[in-house]
Every structure is written in structure tokens, then in C-alpha cells.
């Protein structure tokens with residue numbers, strides 16, 4: 001099936017488990033909705049869409065990705081599985097990667113919405129050449145490393161206007177900056193420069209360092 005090939009290349013799948021906030025014991029079922037505790041999110045997600053970034057000096061792609069996968073409070077309560085935290089304990093959700101694609105997109109959310117309308121976050125995130133997501137897997141026994149191969153950046157003070165340019169790794173160890181019909185040879189260092197040519201990185205494409213099947 002072509003879909004199997006597509007999924008292996010592009011689809012990120014992650015599972016959700018629940019645990020008690022008090023004692024951190026796993027919750028195995030929800031008697032009201034009859035959910036089992038492990039739920040796999042199978043909707044096709046071409047990597048991570050709209051990863052929120054913070055205006056901090058040490059903000060990196062990895063930090064933003066880790067926050068995207070952070071545990072969340074669920075808006076329901078559940079009997080504590082250990083019986084320690086009361087009959088109505090707070091349920092937490094934990095997300096972990098179950099199937100990692102060969103090509104991972106990380107889209108940085110550079111738009112902030114507030115009462116005055118949307119505005120662009122001009123803060124430049126530090127872009128890692130190698131992104132290590134090993135610890136975000138359900139089974140972290142196999143390393144999960146990605147190498148940056150493409151960066152699309154946005155130029156301009158507002159997302160409603162402006163211009164986009166791209167940095168790519170070509171075949172072999174060759175790097176290019178692409179701006180409309182102008183292609184310029186670049187160094188490896190250019191891939192992780194942010195901003196580069198006055199543009200902020202917004203869409204990053206990483207390729208798995210595992211040998212392809």
C-alpha cells in the first residue's frame with residue numbers, strides 16, 4: 001500500500017496514557033467513557049504543527065518540542081488507582097511518540113494572537129543541527145536522532161505580508177540558500193543560523209539519521 005510508505009516517511013504517531021497526579025500511578029481505564037488508558041493519535045500529522053516558542057535567550061527547537069509533548073491536566077477526575085489520593089483524583093495525560101517518521105517537520109508558531117490582532121514573534125530560536133527526541137518515545141531504548149536538512153524562514157514584521165526563503169542540504173555535503181530564482185552556495189553553518197538573511201526560521205525539516213529501510 002502506498003499509504004504505508006507515506007506514513008513511514010511523514011507520519012508522526014503518538015500515544016496518550018493517563019496517570020494520577022498525586023501518586024503518578026497509571027490509570028488503566030475510564031469506567032464512564034470506557035477508554036483504555038493507551039490511546040493512539042492516528043490522525044495524519046506531518047510532524048509537529050505550530051510549536052509554541054518562548055522569548056527566552058536559551059529557547060531551542062528541542063525545548064519547544066519537549067514542551068509540545070509535555071504532560072497535561074485532563075479536565076476530568078478519576079478514582080486514584082492506588083487508592084491513596086481520594087476517590088476523585090486529578091488525571092494527567094502523557095504523550096509519547098509511537099511511530100517516528102523518516103522526515104519530521106517542526107513548524108515554529110511565530111504568530112501570536114492578542115486583542116490587537118495577530119503579530120509575529122520576532123524572537124529567534126536556536127536551531128539544532130541534530131535534534132535528539134529519544135526520550136520522547138514510548139520505548140526510548142532505540143535512539144531517535146534527526147538531522148536538519150531544510151529551513152524555511154520568513155522575512156518581514158508581519159505574517160500577513162513578507163517573503164520566504166529556504167536553506168537546504170543538497171545531495172552530499174552541499175548547502176544552498178534559495179531566494180525565488182536565486183540559488184546561492186552556502187556553508188553548513190548557514191543551516192542553523194537564525195535569523196539568516198534577515199529572516200526568522202519557521203518551518204524546519206529534519207531527516208532521521210537511522211538507515212532507511
Ligand SMILES: [Zn+2]
Pocket residue numbers: 020021022023024025080081082083084085089
Ligand atoms: Zn493517586
